[in-house]
Amino acid sequence: MKKNRIMFAVLIPVILGYGIYLWRTVSIIQKKGTEDIRKYQEMAIANVKQNLKNNVDIAYAMIESNHNNSLYETPAGKTYFENFYGPRLENIIVLVEVILKSKAKQVDDGKLSLEKAQEQAKVEIKQLRYDNGRGYIWINDTGKPYPKMIMHPTLPSLDGKILDDPSFNTALGGKKNLFVAFVEVCENKGEGYINYYWPKPLPDGLTHDKPKLSYVILFEEWNWIIGTGVYIDDAIEDGKTKSIYDLKQMRYGVNRVGYFWINDTTKPTPKMIMHPTKPELDGTILDDEKYNTTLGKYTDVQKGQNLFEAFAEVCETQGSGYVDYEWPKPTGNELTKPQPKMSYVKLYEPLDWIVGSGAYIDDIENEIKKREKAIKKQTMSLIEELAISVIIIILTMVILYFVLKKYLPNQK
CATH class of the missing domain: 1.10.287 (Helix Hairpins)
Incomplete structure (x- = not known):
């Protein structure tokens, strides 16, 4: 014992x-x-967030630059307009000058009377259109104190009239008669640019006055001023189109798989503006139940929420932020089942655009499981x-x- x-x-x-x-x-x-x-x-999550923010900030800056360039009232916009649209407008006027010089030569050669040549020139120039019919050319003279309209293709009621109506005081910020401004710039330089307000032609008629930038040049032989212009709201659309195109091409990261998309702020559910890998989504309202995939594991979003609504809410409350969710992952030419993903989104308020980019974090999840x-x-x-x-x-x-x-x- x-x-x-x-x-x-x-x-x-x-x-x-x-x-x-x-x-x-x-x-x-x-x-x-x-x-x-x-x-x-x-x-790992902090690195993913920082990389996403850095890349989206670059995309955001590009959108901002394109938009600012489309606003003539900004210094950058004024320079951009004259550098980008100027050559287009000048090339159109060059074509008109060819018509005018041809008619003037026929007058000099005795083949046409001055009256007949001018009438033919007006008819030919009146038919010229560009930019889907929105672009046209008008002609006024150099009369003083106010010039007279020789030919206007969208407002023919002005033809032959002295252009002294107060409604034309829309040039240079609404301080000057726009036709007087055309004459003055041509007398001083022979050509130039003037910004003002003017009705915009649409398929169903004319709109109210819209901001416009026009290029005018003096045809000395007949003392005619010929001009054409671009509507500034068209320039804004051009800027949006350029941003969409630029973003669609942009890639970053390993194997260049990182991309950017744009959706709007429509409520209750946003609409896709541009998705580079799923172009079939462009223009669609993103209310399909398959998008109810937010995780709320690494961010403050509610689990099971529509991810695009989550993007909009984050931007509405904070201007920018992160959302984690599940999304199919491309492998070669196919897509896997939805995998964990983190995205950073940022609101560009002037256009009501949300630009975003994401990174799959399944490798982080896998590494955690491995550990x-x-x-x-x-x-x-x-x-x-x-x-x-x-x-x-x-x-x-x-x-x-x-x-x-x-x-x-x-x-x-």
Whole structure:
């Protein structure tokens, strides 16, 4: 009995000691592993967020630049208009000058009277159109104090009239009669640009006055001023078209798989403006239930929300922000099942555009699972090692017990 008590007195503390050691060691491993995973996750997500923000900021700056260039009232816009639209307008006027010079030569050669040549020139120029019918050419003279309209293709009621109506005081910020401004710039330089307001032709008629920039030039032989212009709201549409085209081509990142999309702020559900990898979405309202895939794991969005509505809400409250969700991942020419993804979106308020870009974070998720598996494996390995050690100790104690029992005298 004494031998039994001795054996248990030794064995029980050893087993308890190993148990306490095992518990503390496993706790330390798990705590350290969990902390390492947390730090890795935070760092990895922070890197993804920063990269997305950097790229979207570049796209945003490009949209802003294109839009500002389309606004004539800004210094950048004025320069851009004259550099970008100027050559187009000047080339059109060159074609008109060819007609006028041809008619003038026929007058000089005695083939046409001046009256007949001018009438033919007006008819031919009146038919000229460009920019889907919105672009046209008019002619006024250099009369003073106010010029007279020679030919206007969209407002023929003005032909032959002195252009002194106060409604024409829309040039240079509404301070000057626009036709007087045409005469003055041609007298000073022979040609030039004037900004003003003028009705815009549409398929179903004329709109109210719209901001316009026109190029005018003096045809000295007949003292005619010929001009043509671009409507500034058309320029804004041109700027939007350019931004959409530019963004559609832009790629970044490994294997150039990073891209940008644009959706609007329509409520309750936004509309897609441009998606480079899914062009079939362009122009559609994004209310399909398959888009209810927000995760809310790394951001403050509600889980299971329509991701495009989440983009709009983030932009409405913060101007920009992050949304995590699931989206099919391209692999070669195919798409996988939806994978975790993080996107950064930013509102460009002048156009009500939300520009965004995303990055798949399934590799982060996979790395976390891999690390969790490694911690579990390490824990199980430790438990196995300690279990084997305890078994060996118990077996050793049992053997010693029987040895002592056999060779030592019995004591009661």
